[in-house]
Amino acid sequence: MSFPIETVRAQFPALAQNPDLSFFDNPGGTQVPRRVIDAMSHYWITSCANVGGAFATSQRTDATVAAARAAMARLLGTPDPYEIVFGQSMTALTFHLARSFGQTIQPGDEVIVTDLDHDANVAPWRDLEAVGAVVRRVPFDPKTGQLNMAALEAALQPGRTRLLAITAASNALGTLPDLKQAIRLAHAVGALVYVDAVQFVPHCPTDVTALDCDFLACSAYKFFGPHVGVLYGKRQYLESLSPHKVRPAKNTIPHCWEQGTLNHECLAGVTAAVEYIESIGIEMMQAYEATLGAYLLDGLRDISGATIYGPGKTERVPTVAFNIAGYTPRAVCEALGAAGICAWSGNYYAVGVMETLGLTEGAVRIGLAHYNTLAEIDKLVDVLQSLPKK
Numbered sequence: 001m002s003f004p005i006e007t008v009r010a011q012f013p014a015l016a017q018n019p020d021l022s023f024f025d026n027p028g029g030t031q032v033p034r035r036v037i038d039a040m041s042h043y044w045i046t047s048c049a050n051v052g053g054a055f056a057t058s059q060r061t062d063a064t065v066a067a068a069r070a071a072m073a074r075l076l077g078t079p080d081p082y083e084i085v086f087g088q089s090m091t092a093l094t095f096h097l098a099r100s101f102g103q104t105i106q107p108g109d110e111v112i113v114t115d116l117d118h119d120a121n122v123a124p125w126r127d128l129e130a131v132g133a134v135v136r137r138v139p140f141d142p143k144t145g146q147l148n149m150a151a152l153e154a155a156l157q158p159g160r161t162r163l164l165a166i167t168a169a170s171n172a173l174g175t176l177p178d179l180k181q182a183i184r185l186a187h188a189v190g191a192l193v194y195v196d197a198v199q200f201v202p203h204c205p206t207d208v209t210a211l212d213c214d215f216l217a218c219s220a221y222k223f224f225g226p227h228v229g230v231l232y233g234k235r236q237y238l239e240s241l242s243p244h245k246v247r248p249a250k251n252t253i254p255h256c257w258e259q260g261t262l263n264h265e266c267l268a269g270v271t272a273a274v275e276y277i278e279s280i281g282i283e284m285m286q287a288y289e290a291t292l293g294a295y296l297l298d299g300l301r302d303i304s305g306a307t308i309y310g311p312g313k314t315e316r317v318p319t320v321a322f323n324i325a326g327y328t329p330r331a332v333c334e335a336l337g338a339a340g341i342c343a344w345s346g347n348y349y350a351v352g353v354m355e356t357l358g359l360t361e362g363a364v365r366i367g368l369a370h371y372n373t374l375a376e377i378d379k380l381v382d383v384l385q386s387l388p389k390k
């Protein structure tokens, strides 16, 4: 397969600006292509105004918001752009939705979270304990990084389980849980499903219609766009739940869920980010990343003293967590940083993952994107290999 890596990289000014850096903190937030930067400044120059006014720049802002909704509907696979809600971040949107969902909780109702999830898809649901919900945790296998589907099935209780909160892709281990099966199991007991797709959307084709999930949240700065959270919700649930809103704000979806004035310039960037992905093709990106991910795993296996966590070369996203014997994760990242390699260490808010693995200081994380190269991975492996043995 040939992937147009040079053409791709040429579209990212930050990559050209920092030719000596290899950027592997993509799960923390990706770089941004020129068209996103241009779209945002174009908005400010041509359209800067609030929505709903009787003048040209306001009407252009209305069009900017509508275009972003249509773009996100395409990216996530719903025909209905009004099922797309924008907000500050995935975390803020999840707290927002969970708070409204909490109004429907009866004492003893159950909510399920997983130990593979980022805390943004755990803490908002744990908060429902305050309104009488029982929160159950589904573990994952520390050897394989795979979600324990038998434990999930056992936790789902007909009539009692109201919601399953589940990740589509782990931001620590790169695991892809069997989402379709989890959703089927949850629906079979009458539970709704809230999917955290923050680390899925940048790497894999997303189709909320085929998945049949009830909610799915993601974040544009993880897929080459600006800092905007995006929530898909089935129309019936967005309409039946009551959002916390100011009285004059519209009562119709999706507006009733959008608190305050949206970040219009960022929405111009969201449209451009979606168009960027469409211009390459998410399947092309996914196939290239699979090659990079396998190469990374092979390289890390050659490092003496390295412990790699999570799934091996199975279907996964190219995010890999590991430690090197004798080094704290931070010390490894400092050595990498000094060599021009950008990588993260710690728990990356994947609290349940690090608890399960018993890693109090977390792990080093290399998270690849489609603009990374085999040569960058070679450099990473060389630096790790040159660390003095301890």
Ligand SMILES: Cc1ncc(COP(=O)(O)O)c(C=O)c1O
Pocket (backbone or CB within 6 Å): 027, 028, 088, 089, 090, 091, 092, 118, 120, 121, 167, 169, 170, 171, 196, 198, 199, 218, 219, 228, 229
């Ligand atoms: C898997 C996952 N979920 C949720 C979040 C939170 O996203 P946001 O920063 O938009 O709140 C992150 C951020 O790293 C993440 O990796």
